[in-house]
Amino acid sequence: MSIDLMAKLADLDLTLPDAPAPAANYVPYVQSGAQLFISGQISNGPDGLILGKLGADMTTAEGAAAAQTCALALLAQANAAVGGDFSKIKRLVKLVGFVNSTPEFTEQPKVVNGASDLMVAVLGEAGRHARSAVSAASLPLGVAVEIEAIFELN
Template sequence: MSTFETRLAELGVTLPDAPAPAANYVPSVITGDTVYISGQISQNPDGSFITGKVGADLSVEEGAAAAQTCAISLLAQVKAACGGDLDRLVRVVKLVGFVNSHGDFTEQPKVINGASDFLVEALGDAGKHARSAVSAGALPFNVAVEIEGIFQIKP
C-alpha cells in the first residue's frame, strides 16, 4: 500500500476503481510530469449520483461532502493513470470546481473547500493547490458538483 493510501486508510477512505468516462473522452492525459484528470462528478460509494442545486436542494455542508467525493474520484483517476502506484503523485497543482447552483448563490468556495480540505488532510503539503470555484446553472445528470484536476507526478 502506498504512503498516500496508508494515510487515506487512516482517514477511513479506500479509493474506488477509477470511474469510467461517460462520453467520448479519456479520463486522464499525461504529458511529461503532469497528469490532467477529466471532471469527476459527485457520487456515492454505490455509484449513485449526488444531485441537486446547492443552496436550494442541498446545504453548503452537503455540497462540500459532495465535493469530497469528487476529490476521492480524482485520486482514483491519478492512481489509475500512474499504473496503480499512487506514490508517483508529487502534488496537486490545480482544481477547477463547478457547483450546480442558482445565480444568486455565492458560496461556491465553501462547497469546493470540501475537496480542498480533504486533499490537504490526506496528502499534507502535496495536497495544497491553486483553485477556481464557479457556479454552473446545470451539470451533467443534475449532479451537485464536478471537479477537474491537474497533478504533478513522477515520470
C-alpha cells in the same frame, strides 16, 4: 511524494473508489510531460449520484460532502494513471470546481473546500493547490458538483 495512499485514506476512514469509466467520448486522464490532467469527476457516492442544486435543495455542507466524493474519484483516476504507484505523484497543482447552484448562491468556495480539504488531509503540503470554484446553472445528469485536477508527476 512518498505516501501510502490507501493507508492515509484508511486513517481518515475513507476508501478509494474504483476509477470511474468515462461517460462520453473522452479519456479519464492525459499525461503531458510531467503533468497529469484528470477529467472532471462528478459527485458520486456509495449510494449513487449526488444530485441537487446548491441554494435550492442542498446545503453548503451537503455540497462540500459531494465535493469530497469528487476528490476521491480524482485520487482514484490519478492512482490508475500511475499504475498504483502513487510515489510517482509529486504534487497536486490545481483543482477546478463547478457547483450546480442558483444565481443567488455565493458559497461555491466553501463547497469546493470539501475537495481541497481532503486533498490536503491525504497529500499534506503536496496537496496544497491553486483553485477555481465557479457556479454552473446545470451540471451533467443533475449532479451537485464536478471537479477536475492537474497533478505534477516526478
